[in-house]
Amino acid sequence: MxxxxxxxxxxxxxxxxxxxxxxxxxxxxxxxxxxxxxxxxxxxxxxxxxxxxxxxxxxxxxxxxxxxxxxxxxxxxxxxxxxxxxxxxxxxxxxxxxxxxxxxxxxxxxxxxxxxxxxxxxxxxxxxxxxxxxxxxxxxxxxxxxxxxxxxxxxxxxxxxxxxxxxxxxxxxxxxxxxxxxxxxxxSEKKIYQRSFEDLTVDLNFTSIFADVQPLKDYVGSNSMQLRRITVIQQKALYLRPGFSQKVREVNGVRGYGLNFDAGGKIIACQDTAKTIMQILLDHRLLSEITETIYDVPDVEAV
Known part of the structure; x- marks a missing residue:
């Protein structure tokens, strides 16, 4: 039972x-x-x-x-x-x-x-x-x-x-x-999420994909929902995949996500693109093969 x-x-x-x-x-x-x-x-x-x-x-x-x-x-x-x-x-x-x-x-x-x-x-x-x-x-x-x-x-x-x-x-x-x-x-689970965020923003594996991680930190701030999302990003760790930044750059060019990159291929975060960056790190920006429409979803379940 x-x-x-x-x-x-x-x-x-x-x-x-x-x-x-x-x-x-x-x-x-x-x-x-x-x-x-x-x-x-x-x-x-x-x-x-x-x-x-x-x-x-x-x-x-x-x-x-x-x-x-x-x-x-x-x-x-x-x-x-x-x-x-x-x-x-x-x-x-x-x-x-x-x-x-x-x-x-x-x-x-x-x-x-x-x-x-x-x-x-x-x-x-x-x-x-x-x-x-x-x-x-x-x-x-x-x-x-x-x-x-x-x-x-x-x-x-x-x-x-x-x-x-x-x-x-x-x-x-x-x-x-x-x-x-x-x-x-x-x-007091929020304190745990806050610590996860603080750990992530000093992790070189994460910060190295950005030209400057500060705009993303400003976007997340102390918002409870954003802190929860950061914890999931840390758990999924998509940013550790080989060639992650290059793949994001390629898809951005094809799908027009509106992201910017510096000369070294690092993501340039700002207030206008922070939400999109978070959805990509969560793997919550999805493409419907039926309608060719791109969706931002709250959660995902692999089929």
Whole structure:
């Protein structure tokens, strides 16, 4: 049985439910987390939420920096590939005797919450970023009210809203991502992409194909999507193929891509051509043999 099948077939009705809130930390542990006591009504709502999610998620797609999923699919990858998520799970898997129950101050401003569903020896972790209303600055501008007996009245009680879905899940050694941007923000995957970019821009195998790599660096900047694309470029490493620059120059002449080259055959990058250069390095600029039309595509799958 695959982890995907096990995740969908997990016995959520019989599982115990444990809620944690967490905040990011600059310490080596990366996160701080607190256990939140819950009643059976809240726990059942969490069970209903995750059951509804797994029913509609019928397909899994291999996770990559630029892959995308839809409502009926999720992105999957090995847990070992996410140091951030491993760090978070370590915080909520501490022995029960060492659990620290959350106080109100811990819920306010929490970065996210995690629900542990445990049945026999198996655990499903479900994680969601908190809504803006959890932030102290936003909360201070709100009036809490309750409607009962046909009348709306102010209440001093603090309220917290939980969404009817989770951003990502983990079972055994597999991560199931439903909301990619929220996942990457929560476990700080963007920092990994940033490091990949920094490594690539000092790699002579890469920089040697350009007259000056700086315009490409300026184009990518700190944009999350461009950083993801750079990671894929690094993984594919098309620029390492013998004669890569010459092949690009030949195709550019035939297809009119609009690229420029210096006297030594190196690519001259600029803001006007950076997007095209990225598509070529990704191998996402494709020619239809049927219509002779050139397309830029978001992702590719070899036939």
């Amino acid at each position: 695959t982890d995907f099948t096990a995740w969908r077939g997990f016995n959520y009705d019989a599982a115990t439910v444990q809620l944690w809130v967490f905040k990011k930390s600059t310490a080596e542990s990366k996160f701080r987390a607190w256990h939140v006591r819950t009643d059976e009504a809240i726990e059942q709502l969490f069970r209903d939420t995750v059951k509804r999610e797994v029913v509609i998620t019928t397909e899994q797609i291999a996770y990559s920096p630029i892959s995308q999923n839809n409502e009926s699919s999720c992105l999957t990858h090995a847990l070992e590939e996410s140091e951030g998520l491993i760090a978070l799970l370590n915080r909520v898997d501490i022995p029960e005797a060492e659990n620290v129950d959350a106080e109100l101050k811990h819920l306010k401003g929490a970065a996210g919450y995690l629900v542990k569903f445990q049945w026999q020896e198996q655990i499903v972790y479900a994680v969601r970023r908190t809504a803006p209303t959890w932030r102290p600055k936003v909360r201070s501008s709100l009036i809490n009210a309750i409607f009962q007996n046909g009348e709306l009245s102010a209440t001093p009680n603090e309220t917290f809203s939980f969404d009817s879905f989770f951003d990502f899940y983990c079972l055994n050694e597999t991560v199931f991502v439903k909301a990619k941007r929220a996942y990457e923000s929560t476990v």
